[in-house]
Amino acid sequence: MQSQTIQRKTKSSSVTVPxxxxxxxxxxxxxxxxxxxxxxxxxxxxxxxxxxxxxxxxPTISRRHCELQRCESGLLVxxxxxxxxxxxxxxxxxxxxxxxxxDRLTLGRLAFTVRYE
Numbered sequence: 001m002q003s004q005t006i007q008r009k010t011k012s013s014s015v016t017v018p019x020x021x022x023x024x025x026x027x028x029x030x031x032x033x034x035x036x037x038x039x040x041x042x043x044x045x046x047x048x049x050x051x052x053x054x055x056x057x058x059p060t061i062s063r064r065h066c067e068l069q070r071c072e073s074g075l076l077v078x079x080x081x082x083x084x085x086x087x088x089x090x091x092x093x094x095x096x097x098x099x100x101x102x103d104r105l106t107l108g109r110l111a112f113t114v115r116y117e
Contacts, residue, residue: 024070028054028105028112037112044068045080046107060084060108066093075099075116084108 026044028037037054044053049063056065062082069076078096079086086093087106099105103114 024075024116026068026075027115029115031104031111031113039068042068042070047080047082056107056110058108058110061110062108065107068099071098073098074101075114077105082107 024042025038025040028039030036037056039054041053045064045067046052046054046056046061047063047065048055048057048061052064062080062084064080065082066080066086067078069078075098076096077086077088077093077099079093085106085108087104088097088099089104090106091097099114101114101116105112105114
């Protein structure tokens with residue numbers, strides 16, 4: 001298995017995350033009912049824009065809200081300067097945060113349960 005390093009620049013610093021090229025499918029299950037979104041290619045930008053990997057049309061989601069990236073520990077979420085914030089288990093993500101199976105990912109007013117193996 002080959003490792004690579006992803007570098008994510010933020011407004012104040014950069015975060016370097018070791019990654020592995022392993023297949024992964026992530027599901028984001030809406031906590032409001034029924035909708036499940038699947039992501040299997042990374043990095044995956046989430047937002048309202050037409051050219052993002054996972055498009056969610058909601059006024060509280062920024063055009064480029066956040067990005068999901070694989071890492072050795074599982075899955076990383078990076079806020080992309082969104083207006084209404086990215087939260088993991090109620091804590092605001094300022095740069096990057098690890099997402100584990102069962103975590104609650106909140107984007108604007110929408111909350112999702114993270115699922116992957």
